[in-house]
Amino acid sequence: MLLVLVGLGLTCLPLMAQPGGDVRIIPRPQQAALTSTSSHALTEGHAIHAPAALAAEADYLAEELAARGLNLKVRHRGRAAIGVVLKLCDTLASPEAYRLDIGSHRVTIAGSTPAGVFYGIQSLLQLLDNAPQAGATLPVGTLTDAPRYAWRGFMLDEARHFFGREKVLQLLDLMARYKLNRLHWHLTDEQGWRIEIRRYPRLAAEGGRGDWSHMGQGPARYYTQDDIRDIVAYAARRHIEIIPEIDMPGHATAANRAYPEYSGGGTKAHPEFTFNVGKDSTYTYLTDILREVGGLFPSRYLHLGGDEVAYGIDAWRTDPHVQALIEREGLADVKQAEAYFMHRMTDSVRTLDKTMAGWDELLDHRPDTASTLIFWWRHDRTAQLRKSLAGGYRTVLCPRRPLYFDFIQHASHKWGRVWSGFCPVEDVYAFPDPLLDKCGFSDAERSHIVGLQANLWTERVQNAERLDFMTWPRLCALAEAAWTQPGRKDFADFSRRLDDAYRLFDRLGVYYFDTRDPQRHPEPRGAEQAGKDTPMDFRD
Ligand code: ACM
DSSP states (O other): OHHHHHHHTBOOSOOOSSGGGOOSOSSOOSEEEEEEEEEOOSOTTOEEEOOGGGHHHHHHHHHHHHHTTOOOEEEOSSOOSSEEEEEEOTTSSSTTOEEEEEOSSEEEEEESSHHHHHHHHHHHHHHHHHOSBSSSOEEEEEEEEOOSOSEEEEEEETTTSOOOHHHHHHHHHHHHHTTOOEEEEEOBSSSOBOBOOTTSTHHHHTTTEEOSSSEEEEEEOOBOHHHHHHHHHHHHHTTOEEEEEEEESSSOHHHHHHOGGGEEEOOSSSTTOEEOTTOHHHHHHHHHHHHHHHHHOOOSEEEEEOOOGGGTGGGGGTOHHHHHHHHHHTOSSHHHHHHHHHHHHHHHHHHTTOEEEEEGGGGGGOOOSTTEEEEEOOTTOHHHHHHHHHTTOEEEEOOHHHHBTTBOSSTTOOSSBOSSSOOOHHHHHHTTHHHHHHHTOOHHHHTTEEEEEEEEOOTTOOSHHHHHHHHTTHHHHHHHHHHSOGGGOOHHHHHHHHHHHHHHHHHHTOOOOOTTOTTSSOOOOOOSOBTTBOTTOOOO
């Protein structure tokens, strides 16, 4: 009987958050002291009081509460003894810190910035949703919280397969719930160009045709500039910054399908893989593209990829334009032509008032330390990470293992990558301390790590069901790894709190991997074209 009642959320047990005083919030807060007394702050007729500077956060909270059947009006004047109070406070530890005080009739959320207040709201909503008693019950008590890392990111590849606006909005909602704050959007690659560029309309109209499963075939699928503006605004309301990636000079096949005059060729395995770094017109073309992209995304970063150029660079050895460039500039070889290209594009990024971001190959070209953000992805090359940190580069950690979510997550899974192992949720959760300790990085080196990011490449992710399955619950683990201080992490406790995430996913129809029962949601098949894709292959 008790089990039935627990299942319905109707127990009369005292309102402790969980055994051991834990709070049912992901990521786990730094400090929590909740009691078994119930608060009555969220009562119909009470209001949300907030200064004008927090109007967006107050409206967001009012909408979220209304969706839970609680109608609280927003007020920007007067003092409040009851209801919800949002306020800015300059005594908190860091820019995204917050303090959530739940009294018997008043909830106060103080943040050092609007983002901090927003994270306090997320904790409040999780306490409400995850309370053992149904309805507007909250435990009285206090949370004091702040993130470990400033960059808590997820990368979505929509070039290989396209998922569209509704899926991205759902992803942003869930990212916000788990206090993730960066969406790195991989919008261009061999298989597709997914962003409208008005000056070069064929990029989307031609380059957007097909996907990894249907190379160059089928209707064009891409985001119009209006779509992008809407999605960026939706993300900003949730304190998520979107960083666009326009990959160059490799991974350019879809663009070259649309405008072959800028192609630098490729190899048999990767035809038309590169932009032509020898032509001046290529720099004008790419700078024009970046100007439009930069205007759509308020992020200070433009991510220019720069990875895996080696897949296509052989073509440059015989390309007359690249050879003329090498001759004219006194470069030693095609590798130096690549460096020349990256430096010139970095100058373009700077003239657009943006900062260059790119994959860890960029380090080979000795970019400017102060104005480059490095994404370390090659887990088998820790020397490259050392170079980044010792060189003082701001660095995002997103190594294939354990943070590439196109890798399988369970030994029984077949449709995903492996590389002497895979990426189970435990490894995501434990990251990055085992790596940092193994490498023996100094405090000074560690201080250049801006945060963590999981990357979902989508060659093997051809529909929303597979996207969900590969993402959840690993992204919850990444959120806690990036937010919670190592001394507060506890995998067993996290696994218990995942029950709350699973209930939410069930309600939303998100097809997650159920770590409690691996058979419950069978692994969806990867891209159908067996023979083209080996389930257990290597990409690099
Ligand atoms: C990458 O996986 N090529 C960054």
